[in-house]
Amino acid sequence: MSRILPALAAVALAATASPAAAYWEYGHQTVAEIARANVRPQTRVAIERLLRQSTALLDTPTCPTRTIEEASVWADCIKTIKTPDGKRPYDYAFAWHFQDVNICKPFDLVEPCKDGKCVSAQIERDVKLLRDKRTPAKDRVQALVFLIHFVGDLHQPLHAGEKDDKGGNDVGATYGIYATPHFNLHSVWDGPLAERAITTGPSLVRRYPAAVRTRIAAGTVTDWSRESWLVAHDSVYASALGGDPCAPNPAHVTLDEATIDKLVPVAKLQVERGGLRLAKLLDQALS
Template sequence: MKILRFVAAALPAFGFAAPASAYWEFGHQTVARIAYANVAPRTQAAIRKLLAETPRLDTPECPATTIEGASTWADCVKPLKGPDGKSRFGYAYNWHFQDVNICQPFTLEEACKDGNCVSAQITRDVAILKNRRAPAKERAQALVFLIHFVGDLHQPLHAGEKNDKGGNDVAAVYGSYSPKRFNLHSIWDGTLAERAITSGPSLVRRYPAAEKRRIAAGTVTDWSRESWQVAHDVVYASALNGDPCAPSPAKVTLDEATIERIVPVARLEVERGGLRLAKLLDEALG
């Protein structure tokens, strides 16, 4: 499968040292495609108009004129440097995640100090998109950031962790698959995400209005708490024999039975991300 080939090729290069490694291409693209399929026609037109402005961002290495390209733009631009040799988008590093300890009561106060976290940036991006007087370049960048960050928020290890860089420090085996430097974070980013998305009927479809309202209900803070809870109840619990706050061993193993059990959860997270992104886009652009 595409993502599995990508894993084998990319893991040694990436090393997964940082919690901002995001939902890889397939996960982000699927969230974006679900959203685009479920926004109003007027919103779709506004999205296309803003994406046509993305060449103004001067990132030809990372084209974002399609919804799929927009969904991965925020990851693609991470290594880009300016003429001075400094990172052009280093300021956005912490916007991809929020380190909320799953073994402490939920709060965003410390994780989002100074508004420097994924949920706070989602809120800022929506506000920029709502401001019709904001420059087109600024609104285009807010759009591509928003599309990506809503996906990130629904990867549970971007919302909850236990002082292990969002699972990046936890070496892992996925079934019989265990390449060098594979870890818990990369499983939820890639291999598990692909299996979840490709299991069952396509997630990219027009959802009934009642189902959209049910899944997209709540606020960004509510979604943050929910994703954090999934990290506690499913991600770490499944990796640590039911005790998410137990000390992590040198390596955890997700056997086939465990994978089968958590696939529906991973699938639901992608679905939630897409429909909630649709809600925010309709509110901002519809």
């Protein structure tokens, strides 16, 4: 059953979304569930062991991490945490959720990932921290929950490619019959389109055949970054701008039902890719 109505109820909160706001809960949780279903048994045990320690080590009671589903949204949840003096202790991680790679220029991560401040660099860093048994327990737990979230972020195309428009946040959008003023291009791909894709057809949360896992999880984090960047070019902006992704952005775009129908398989595949690639990285880091 589609979650479009609860998603619309949450749109007002997403209206002020920055490029770091990602996939809402449903997309991230589904990526995490796919990964859990496809990791090796010993990896699953290691994940559960780390998450059992997470409540005490992270000390973020308003942002629980007891399960992989909860852990998948921790990196967004902590953005709301404030100290008594009004400071946000996790602001340092703001730029880790995305990478500003212009879809109308050659693909290049050098400048967007300067000083490691982009999602792909943080994914690689988290894997290294998890693989190193000398990493302090708190840092390993934090690396795990960041990794679970960031792989989902990378597969939301507007976290991998954009047009100097805050990942589509500056472009208002009408989604099908929903002409709410709170939607923008980014929030459409975060919420209603992702949820429609996830709830269309057979469940994405299942054990995939080994050949499928190998095919989808092939490549490197850089390869996956380029692929998501291309999805932003070929599908996100092309569909919104009448076929020319590099045309000037209008203030508002409309995705009609025919366009949405064409985008559902694209969004569905991105969630599937995110889950199986997260499983691969977790196996590499924890098995």
